Amino acid sequence: MQFVKQSFSQLPLHYRTIFLGVLASLLLVSCQPDQHALLETDTLQPEEQEILHYLSENGYHTDAVEFLEDFVVYEDDAGWDKAALLQTIRGGYAPIVPIDPDDPTLVPLHGRERQRGVRESNYLDAVNQVRIKNLRYFINNTLFNHCGQDWVAVYHDAAHEWNDIPHCQVKLTPTIVRSHANIIIGSDSDSSFPAGHQDLSSGLIARAGFPSNGVPWKWISVNDSADSWNSKLKTAMHEFGHCLGYRHTGTSDGQHIHGTDHVDSESIMNTGVYTSSAFPVGDVRAARLYYPERLITPTGISVTKIGDGMVRFRYRNMSHISRPYYWVRVYKYTPGGMLLDYRDFQSITSSGGTHAIYWPGHGSGEFRFSARAYNFRRDIYSSATSKYLVNL
Ligand SMILES: [Zn+2]
16 A cells, blocks of 8 residues: 555656556456466365355356355355355255246246346345344455555445435444444454455455345455556445445346446446446345335236137336335235145336236136235245136
């Protein structure tokens, strides 16, 4: 930190400009996955092979994976606790119900999907609703001592930015008691941090991780040589975003969050050089789909037979902008109201908030159907609608 600061101030102005340009380029490329050397897989430990196999099967770029002693780095500035990831891989947290996305032959899928979150099959990796509204962060004095007061200030500002998203439950408040903290922030030379968070490479500004089993990632370390980085606030918002389950925008891993743009250079979850520290529309939607305050009951229901064994279930979300649904769970009953089955569908609503779900494979006879709206993790939900009768 000192070296950079003193050398920099002694340079003539035009050299400083060049230096900043080079520095920006270095910081930009440091986030690109293709900068990583391919892993020498035959030198990996068996459990590392197991992790790599799992990540490969789940669409991650294995050349963006790096193994540290207790941490699995993904795309440089994020990753997983190794033990927690192994627990997930070995079957600790299977989904409760299968996911049935809309049949693409029946419903045109929207192409405007951008923001990345945890994969649907790992939806428990989002932070649970009990914790999300009472997240406490602790700023260790190493952040001030090694990185400077500016970094301390921007983490408080970043918490406010997250807290100020309307219709979103995220609430980050500072604590002065380290043992009470859900997230601890310090410098990368903080010896109390896990090894994976220490001694970040020179092009890397900060590092966080992803949630596990409903718990946010606990650590954010900031490179102690990043004092000249001019997008501190956006970086702080970005690292909090990782701790809450959001991956890098514009990559092909993780999960598309429906209804968000595929390309959005303004997203705080974009890698590279940041110019703005405001959440664009897609980020706000992603925050509301994961962590909504509450969801209202679907309205405008119609249940129709449209072919042999095929039901079309239409509904409307009256508040689809401010309180979007991630899932709609459709329940199937006997005419007398006994539950027979249910399925979860992504709620990809039109500009008017309506959506039609197609559920095939029913036998003939009379059945009732109802629905309930859910957030991504399925721990925040609306009341169920009435049960509507249809003759199949
Ligand atoms: Zn990142």
